[in-house]
Amino acid sequence: MDYCLADGDGSATMWTAPLDIDVDGDGTLDGVGLDVDGDGSVDDALADFDGDGMADHAVLDGTSYFTDDGTGTWAVSVDRGGQLRWFGLDGVEQFGGPMVDLDGDGQAGERLVDIDSDGLADRALGDGVAYADTDGDGTWDLRLTDSDKDGRADAANGLS
Structure with missing residues (x-):
């Protein structure tokens, strides 16, 4: 193996x-x-x-x-059945994952990651975009954008 x-x-x-x-x-x-x-x-x-x-x-x-969880991180506790608690960009609490529609575009294109294994998503990784909850309160604080798709963030914007 x-x-x-x-x-x-x-x-x-x-x-x-x-x-x-x-x-x-x-x-x-x-x-x-x-x-x-x-x-x-x-x-x-x-x-x-x-x-x-x-x-x-x-x-x-x-x-x-x-x-x-698909990212190479042992982040999804099996006792939760692979489900994570997460908040959409609109602040509405939801359960699901690891693939979800975080940005509301109608496609489940963001992969949730629970870095600290507390059942609440800390990161969301999409195609050229990532979201981070930097203070652990469940809301997304930072949006990282990789516009040239080289795997490195080109811009970081705080979310309110």
């Missing part, structure tokens, strides 16, 4: 390891035991439940389950 982990310096390393544990308890090896949370104990796991050869679930200390 392949998986990618941050190196702590802003870079990341791709790893390949043989399946060595049965995470979902069905009698078939589907995961790799690791120390993901850095507590010094190999009591965590990355698992491939969809069978594509890439890790799609993380289990910390055998009790906290997370899925990859």
Whole structure:
């Protein structure tokens, strides 16, 4: 199974390891035991439940389950069924995700990310635009625009 982990310096390393544990308890090896949370104990796991050869679930200390939200971040707690609480640009609270229509254009083109795993979306990533809740109050504070699509923000605008 392949998986990618941050190196702590802003870079990341791709790893390949043989399946060595049965995470979902069905009698078939589907995961790799690791120390993901850095507590010094190999009591965590990355698992491939969809069978594509890439890790799609993380289990910390055998009790906290997370899925990859599509951005390579273990941000969606499984106990929420992949649903996040989020606020539209109009301030109306909603539940859903990870793909939503944040900007109200009629297309679910923004991917919600819950950086601190509290169930409330902190980031929303769209095509050439990103939104951030910088103070954790649930409202979007900053809009970043990448007009030349080079992966770097060209403009940042505060939202009220």
